Amino acid sequence: MIALTASRLYTPLEAIEQPVVLLEGSRIVAVSSRTTRPLPEGVQRVDFSDSILAPGYLDIHIHGGAGHDVMEADPAALPAVEQLLAKHGVTSYLPTTVTAPGDHILSALDRLATAIENAERDPASLGRRAQPVGIHLEGPFISFERRGVHPPQDLRPPTLPVFERFWQASRGRIRMMTLAPELEGARAVIAEAVRCGVCVSLGHSDANLHHTQAAVEAGARHATHTFNGMRPLGHREPGIIAAVLTDSRLSADIIADGIHLHPTIVELFLKMKGPESAVLITDATAATGMPDGRYRLGWFEVEVKNGVCMAEGALAGSVLTMDRAVRNVTKFAGWGLQPALRLATLNPAKVVGLSSRGKLEAGAEADIVVLSPDGEVRTTFIRGVRMEAAAGR
Ligand SMILES: [Zn+2]
Numbered sequence: 001m002i003a004l005t006a007s008r009l010y011t012p013l014e015a016i017e018q019p020v021v022l023l024e025g026s027r028i029v030a031v032s033s034r035t036t037r038p039l040p041e042g043v044q045r046v047d048f049s050d051s052i053l054a055p056g057y058l059d060i061h062i063h064g065g066a067g068h069d070v071m072e073a074d075p076a077a078l079p080a081v082e083q084l085l086a087k088h089g090v091t092s093y094l095p096t097t098v099t100a101p102g103d104h105i106l107s108a109l110d111r112l113a114t115a116i117e118n119a120e121r122d123p124a125s126l127g128r129r130a131q132p133v134g135i136h137l138e139g140p141f142i143s144f145e146r147r148g149v150h151p152p153q154d155l156r157p158p159t160l161p162v163f164e165r166f167w168q169a170s171r172g173r174i175r176m177m178t179l180a181p182e183l184e185g186a187r188a189v190i191a192e193a194v195r196c197g198v199c200v201s202l203g204h205s206d207a208n209l210h211h212t213q214a215a216v217e218a219g220a221r222h223a224t225h226t227f228n229g230m231r232p233l234g235h236r237e238p239g240i241i242a243a244v245l246t247d248s249r250l251s252a253d254i255i256a257d258g259i260h261l262h263p264t265i266v267e268l269f270l271k272m273k274g275p276e277s278a279v280l281i282t283d284a285t286a287a288t289g290m291p292d293g294r295y296r297l298g299w300f301e302v303e304v305k306n307g308v309c310m311a312e313g314a315l316a317g318s319v320l321t322m323d324r325a326v327r328n329v330t331k332f333a334g335w336g337l338q339p340a341l342r343l344a345t346l347n348p349a350k351v352v353g354l355s356s357r358g359k360l361e362a363g364a365e366a367d368i369v370v371l372s373p374d375g376e377v378r379t380t381f382i383r384g385v386r387m388e389a390a391a392g393r
Contacts, residue, residue: 001029002384003039006048006370011360012055012342019053023366026123026383030362048370051378052337055345055360056091056367057322060176060352061136061224061253061281063096065288069296070095071108078115082129084289086387088321089377091367092133092357094176096283098298099139099150102162109135109169116173128387133354134175137166138224141189142204143180148229149316150204151300158189167196174198175352178224180205181215181240194219199352202250204229205240212243216250222351223252225283226269228260228315245272251351253279256328257320259308263332270329275339279347280325285309285317327375337375 002023009019009031020039022029039045064070066084068077078095085093095112097105116132123131139150141158156162158179167174176199179186190200202215203224208231223244227233233241244252252273256266260283270278282288286295287304294303302309302316309316322344329340349358356364366384369377380387 001040001043003043003045004048004053004368004381005034005039005045006051006053007373009053009360010338010341012338012345013359015338021053021360021368023381023384026366028360028362028364028366031360048378050373052371052373053360054341054369054371055358055364056369056380056382057089057326057344058133058348058354058358059085059090059093059282059284059322059344060279060348061096061138062093062284063098063297063317064286064295065284067286067290067295069286069298070112071097071100071104071298072296073107073111078132079129082126082132085130086128086380086382087377088323089369089371089380090130090322091365091369091380091382092131092354094134094136094352095132096136096138099142099147099154100299101154102140102156102165104299105140106165106169109137109166109174113169113171113173117171123383126382128382128385130382133357134352135170135173136176136178137170137174138178139204141177141179141183141186142229143182143206145206146180146204146229146231148204149297149300149302149311149314157183158185160188160192163189163192172196176201176222178203180207181220182207182211187214187218190215190218190220197353202240202244206231207240209238209240209243212240213247216243216247221250222279223250225260225281226252226254227265228255245269248277251277251279251347253281253348255283255318255320256280256325256332257318258328258332260315260318263328266329267333270333270335275342277347278343279351280322280329280343282320282322282325283317284320288319288321290319323375323377330375337371340375
């Protein structure tokens with residue numbers, strides 16, 4: 001048995017001083033404080049002195065990294081992305097598709113389902129890599145006006161038969177779907193996806209207040225990269241953004257890179273959604289962890305200059321990593337590390353229905369990130385296996 005010790009631990013709902021986490025194989029056996037319970041005898045102690053222990057991060061919106069896109073057929077693609085994620089503290093993630101010709105989406109869903117099934121059957125085969133735990137289908141059921149860089153020719157109206165084909169191709173592994181609720185047919189598809197256990201998220205949308213409220217009535221429960229790819233907020237025309245910010249039934253995520261949203265908008269968002277329903281995503285592309293240059297996003301190309309990822313004059317995903325997103329929340333909004341961590345751990349796990357992830361407690365997966373007091377990743381444990389952190393971004 002291994003005992004990890006450090007200066008503080010965030011479960012993340014509770015803070016524990018002088019923590020001890022006992023690991024047996026890939027599981028956490030106990031979480032306690034050395035002030036109340038001495039270290040058991042015969043354990044191998046690994047001490048992280050002034051570090052903070054937190055649950056491994058869960059990124060529910062990621063397209064790629066390390067030069068690879070999650071829709072690529074290349075068998076080296078997912079392992080490269082997953083290694084990069086682990087270096088930045090992410091221990092599980094939802095590979096996220098973009099709008100593409102139907103057969104391209106279907107084959108990507110099939111490949112991603114296989115990767116998820118293999119990881120479930122034999123988690124040890126992943127070694128020091130983040131685990132894919134479900135698919136996020138982003139597009140093609142999105143708004144032409146708010147499509148961002150999604151290719152317009154491949155957008156489609158939501159219909160039950162098309163959803164059914166995606167669902168079959170993913171063998172039930174779609175955990176999240178971003179859709180524009182104002183599109184004709186959206187309500188029926190929302191209801192069916194919710195029945196299948198999918199978290200329906202509103203995004204890339206030109207919806208007004210009424211459309212958004214109707215989608216929530218139909219079962220939608222989340223919003224995707226709030227403000228980005230949405231009808232702008234108007235003071236006499238509240239639209240989707242006002243609905244997302246004020247409706248307590250909806251959780252919502254943001255890209256807190258300081259590029260997609262002004263830091264003050266990040267602060268506004270966090271004040272509105274609070275530590276209970278705000279979620280951080282990266283929306284990271286293949287360019288993440290790579291030098292400036294040209295990279296692939298699904299079936300098109302993006303260009304990265306000075307860390308800004310663009311295609312045809314519009315922002316095209318990011319090169320953000322989750323550890324930086326967490327630190328940005330502390331900088332942009334003055335939040336402490338504890339509530340900021342919740343936005344990358346417990347909250348996304350709840351959104352996509354993964355009840356054993358995103359928290360440190362007995363019985364949970366030994367997915368642990370070891371942080372400096374200001375939130376830099378020092379080490380990550382994935383299923384009890386230690387991984388060193390990446391240098392720099
Ligand atoms: Zn995206």
